[in-house]
Amino acid sequence: MTTLPSTLILDWKRIFKWGSICAAALLFVSLVGMPIKLDPKSIISPLLSLGYVSLFWLPLIFGYVASSRVVLEGVETSKPGLSDLLTGVLTGAIGGAGLTLLMLGIENFDIRDPLINWSPQLLEVLAFGARDLNSAVWIGIGGALGLVGAALNVIPESLRRGVSYGFFTVLAVAIFEPALDDMSEGFRLEWLVELIFQKRGGLKLWPAIILASLIGLISVVSKGKVKKAVAQYRKQEGSQKKQTSVVLFGIVAALGVVLPIFMGTYVNSLLANVGIFLLLALGLNIVVGLAGILDLGYVAFFAVGAYTTAVLTSEISPFFAPGLTWVLSLVFVVLLAALTGLIIGAPVIRMRGDYLAIVTLGFGEIIRLLFLSDFLKPYFGGAQGILGIPGIDLGFVYISGTDTRGIFYLVLFFCGLAVYVSWRLQASRLGRSWMAIREDEQVAEAMGINTVNSKLMAFVVGAVLASFAGAIMAARVGSVFPNSFMILISIVILVVVIVGGMGSIPGVFVGAFVLIGILGGPKQPGLLQEFGSLKLLVYGMLLVYMMLQRPEGLVPSARRTQELHQEEFLQDSWLKGTDDEDEEQPIEGEEAQI
Amino acid sequence: MKEEKTVTAVIEGKSKRRTPLVDRFLFVVKVFLIGLVTIGFLAFVAQQISPDNWFARWRNPGATGLSADQIKGLVISGLSQGVFYGLIALGYSMVYGVLGFINFAHGEVFMVSAYTGYIAANKFSANGMWESNFALCLLIVLLLAVMVSTVTAVLTERIAYRPLRNSPRLIPLITSIGVSFVLQNAVLGIFGPGTQGYPQLPEWLAKQRSILTFEISGIKILVFLVTIVSMTGLWYLVERTKTGKAMRAVAEDKEIASLMGINVNRIIVTTFAVGGAMAGVAGVMFGLLFRAVNPMTGFLPGIKAFTAAVVGGIGNLGGAMSGGLALGSAESIAPQLILEPLGVPGVTQLKDAVAFTVLVMVLLFKPSGLFGERLSAEDRA
Structure with a gap:
């Protein structure tokens, strides 16, 4: 590849395209209310709050995107240089101009009637709290951020990595502030927290700078050794990989057992929430990830688990109150969940994949409506639900619903069980037949797999895992209500599985911790409780983004990646000439296949 | 020769036993659904003829029947x-x-x-x-x-x-x-x-x-x-x-x-x-x-x-x-026509459930619509 001397040629069409998309995105973010809602959460106090981060990252990203160019093999390109930087500046400035217009608009027109965020409050945030700030300042800010974005493209890769790691570390530390605050008491590290955090929240300026530069330096010095290690881990095969995986999971499990002792109520209850969703996601991972059945009514099994526990253990359940212990009721929970899995699974199992999705969604809604209705009110209490569910008596220890640490250990145990089950199933005959069905059902059937039974088994295993989560949830909250089992939950769990990586157990862990831990579940607040109802918007965007850009998820399973990028793999092997069978085939043949 | 026979027998036996299990269950579901709809409808007809009828009172003792205006509405x-x-x-x-x-x-x-x-x-x-x-x-x-x-x-x-x-x-x-x-x-x-x-x-x-x-x-x-x-x-x-x-x-x-x-x-x-x-x-x-x-x-x-x-x-x-x-x-x-004669209270709450049941039934009986x-x-x- 030869490089031309850099000349100052600007692609105006490209600049305007990305600039106006950037402006539209900024307007959308502002009008949805992100800057206002996220302003209370400060990152670097008092300089930067999350509200401003939600505005600043857009010109930066668009500057980066607009100035990055497609490098084609064999085509002459100029060195990245001034024209790229200028592209970034102009893109960012056009984006920022959108906010300038918005400020002028808010000052002069009042259309607050339909648009609730068209308010003086937004104006105040946009004007950085100053009363008479020239709104044109946003053009400058946008340009500067665009410049930074473009500069990231121009500087060498190691430096880019250092800068971004430094920035993300600061962001992460600020996000984890409540958790660190809570943990510091257990570790007797209050002084450290006081050193780096402001009393009212947010990092102090100097610690932030030191932290960022430290992490940046480390990553520049280490020169991507971490990445190499991960790549090497992924390349391992057979027993070696198994060994490493077992060791890794061992470390995670050990941390899970030891850490809660040092943590306060806040982190423990947060982890218990994450754990319940993790358990659900592990179950759905078997159904969606391994067997490829898109079950949108997964919440039904969660509800069955919770209601079975409630009826069997509560002394005041309306119709039938045997008052069993939690452990004993678990037996019935498993049986009933498996039965529900069979009953829901049997009619839908032969349907087309997309019909199945809608019908399971219907079943999920039917179950909630039935629990809610007057029809079953004598048995399940209708909208009032079932109250008075006792804690969990394990014989040697009693865990009440408010004992967050105990609940966390219980969740941890069941998550471990779920991981073990999914891990063992993955390589088993059943697991392999699931994967075969996922890839091509007709071929799988032709290979002698009983597709109906295999798919039903996936339904049943998923149902049982979800019912465990339901049983724990019931004991934790002490009551169950039909409206805790909205379809929303199914979809949030689906997002967790997809963002993490369908069919990948580590992926599900990452998905649950990142999404439920930081953003929070449908009703449970996460670390960033400021998000409130906006988190669902973020979930939706993440889902679309992942499907478009990275359908295999953050931590993909190798097999699934191959399936989803079959064409690219074919092309790669064709380019490399490793695919001997296709050597004689002309390119037209390949295209026709696609 | 003998071995071959047993193998085929086993395969046949299995295929006979396995798949129909789901089908048999589905058959039961279908019969149940049809039965429910038929009985509900018959009870409705009975209560329209006379609410004092034993069949109308069987599941729904408070049956009153619907007036023509109500049905039109x-x-x-x-x-x-x-x-x-x-x-x-x-x-x-x-x-x-x-x-x-x-x-x-x-x-x-x-x-x-x-x-x-x-x-x-x-x-x-x-x-x-x-x-x-x-x-x-x-x-x-x-x-x-x-x-x-x-x-x-x-x-x-x-x-x-x-x-x-x-x-x-x-x-x-x-x-x-x-x-x-x-x-x-x-x-x-x-x-x-x-x-x-x-x-x-x-x-x-x-x-x-x-x-x-x-x-x-x-x-x-x-x-x-x-x-x-x-x-x-x-x-x-x-x-x-x-x-x-x-x-x-x-x-x-x-x-x-x-x-x-x-x-x-x-x-x-x-x-x-x-x-x-x-x-x-x-x-x-x-x-x-x-x-x-x-x-x-x-x-x-x-x-x-x-x-x-x-x-x-x-x-x-x-x-x-x-x-x-x-x-x-x-x-x-359907809630008034089929569910209420069956003695289900608060039928209007089940409107949405009825819609989804219709979906399941259509896909069970006639998947092509x-x-x-x-x-x-x-x-x-």
């Missing part, structure tokens, strides 16, 4: 609900016919239109035009809402679905769930979470009228008229114009259609636009009829409209409308 409200399902179902059906995936976000397009209508109507109402010049206002509101919903539908196609044209079928479905989430919560964020009200209708439209002994409000007549007009327009577009011919060709086979010189991308955009416009009409009418709209308005009607599309046979436009009407009536009548589906061979797989 149920039919009318069912049909006027069904019209919306039908109009939205058209969009599902057309997109499924052309692209072969369920556009889950289509219900949200309907909601966006209802919101646009609410904003425009309230602006008109604020300066008094809504009362003084209702017909003109309604026309403008309708055009505006249809425009916005069309643009929304086309934008979602451009941003979210076009890059996924050749991916496995479930991928665009999952994407559309995400799009639906985004639209719902964006509207919630921008316009606030509360339920918003449409302005009051003029007197002559809100009044009850009596047509062929059916008591029906003026607005419902308007809804039916608008639906008939838009259905006629759609029929003309699909069956009589060149674009419609191209749409049918693309639905039949995309590759061959493009070989015949049809711009497949443009036709797909047109399909989304037409579907969006139909949902737009439905959105404004929904707002006028129920006079309330919130960000979740689109979710249930959306799913039920898909049900309607399946009931009528997916890809079949006349089927989608009839499916919508059938589903709307079933949902309105009541009027037959029209899909290309590859989509049917």
Whole structure:
């Protein structure tokens, strides 16, 4: 590849395209209310709050995107240089101009009637709290951020990595502030927290700078050794990989057992929430990830688990109150969940994949409506639900619903069980037949797999895992209500599985911790409780983004990646000439296949 | 020789034993459902003949029977609900016919239109035009809402679905769930979470009228008229114009259609636009009829409209409308007709459950829908 001397040629069409998309995105973010809602959460106090981060990252990203160019093999390109930087500046400035217009608009027109965020409050945030700030300042800010974005493209890769790691570390530390605050008491590290955090929240300026530069330096010095290690881990095969995986999971499990002792109520209850969703996601991972059945009514099994526990253990359940212990009721929970899995699974199992999705969604809604209705009110209490569910008596220890640490250990145990089950199933005959069905059902059937039974088994295993989560949830909250089992939950769990990586157990862990831990579940607040109802918007965007850009998820399973990028793999092997069978085939043949 | 025999025997034995287990269960389910519906219906007939009848009293001791007016009212409200399902179902059906995936976000397009209508109507109402010049206002509101919903539908196609044209079928479905989430919560964020009200209708439209002994409000007549007009327009577009011919060709086979010189991308955009416009009409009418709209308005009607599309046979436009009407009536009548005679209390709460049960039953008994589906061979797989 030869490089031309850099000349100052600007692609105006490209600049305007990305600039106006950037402006539209900024307007959308502002009008949805992100800057206002996220302003209370400060990152670097008092300089930067999350509200401003939600505005600043857009010109930066668009500057980066607009100035990055497609490098084609064999085509002459100029060195990245001034024209790229200028592209970034102009893109960012056009984006920022959108906010300038918005400020002028808010000052002069009042259309607050339909648009609730068209308010003086937004104006105040946009004007950085100053009363008479020239709104044109946003053009400058946008340009500067665009410049930074473009500069990231121009500087060498190691430096880019250092800068971004430094920035993300600061962001992460600020996000984890409540958790660190809570943990510091257990570790007797209050002084450290006081050193780096402001009393009212947010990092102090100097610690932030030191932290960022430290992490940046480390990553520049280490020169991507971490990445190499991960790549090497992924390349391992057979027993070696198994060994490493077992060791890794061992470390995670050990941390899970030891850490809660040092943590306060806040982190423990947060982890218990994450754990319940993790358990659900592990179950759905078997159904969606391994067997490829898109079950949108997964919440039904969660509800069955919770209601079975409630009826069997509560002394005041309306119709039938045997008052069993939690452990004993678990037996019935498993049986009933498996039965529900069979009953829901049997009619839908032969349907087309997309019909199945809608019908399971219907079943999920039917179950909630039935629990809610007057029809079953004598048995399940209708909208009032079932109250008075006792804690969990394990014989040697009693865990009440408010004992967050105990609940966390219980969740941890069941998550471990779920991981073990999914891990063992993955390589088993059943697991392999699931994967075969996922890839091509007709071929799988032709290979002698009983597709109906295999798919039903996936339904049943998923149902049982979800019912465990339901049983724990019931004991934790002490009551169950039909409206805790909205379809929303199914979809949030689906997002967790997809963002993490369908069919990948580590992926599900990452998905649950990142999404439920930081953003929070449908009703449970996460670390960033400021998000409130906006988190669902973020979930939706993440889902679309992942499907478009990275359908295999953050931590993909190798097999699934191959399936989803079959064409690219074919092309790669064709380019490399490793695919001997296709050597004689002309390119037209390949295209026709696609 | 002997061994071979046992092997085949084992295989045969297994295949005889294994698969039918599910089928047998399904048979029981089918018999149970049919039995339930039949007994409920017979009990209803019995209670209509005389509420004191033992069969009517058997499950439902408080049986009173329904008067003719009550039944007519149920039919009318069912049909006027069904019209919306039908109009939205058209969009599902057309997109499924052309692209072969369920556009889950289509219900949200309907909601966006209802919101646009609410904003425009309230602006008109604020300066008094809504009362003084209702017909003109309604026309403008309708055009505006249809425009916005069309643009929304086309934008979602451009941003979210076009890059996924050749991916496995479930991928665009999952994407559309995400799009639906985004639209719902964006509207919630921008316009606030509360339920918003449409302005009051003029007197002559809100009044009850009596047509062929059916008591029906003026607005419902308007809804039916608008639906008939838009259905006629759609029929003309699909069956009589060149674009419609191209749409049918693309639905039949995309590759061959493009070989015949049809711009497949443009036709797909047109399909989304037409579907969006139909949902737009439905959105404004929904707002006028129920006079309330919130960000979740689109979710249930959306799913039920898909049900309607399946009931009528997916890809079949006349089927989608009839499916919508059938589903709307079933949902309105079945609770009183079948569930109440069976002694189920609070039947109106189970309206939505009935709609989903209809979906399950149609897919169990006649998966291709009541009027037959029209899909290309590859989509049917």
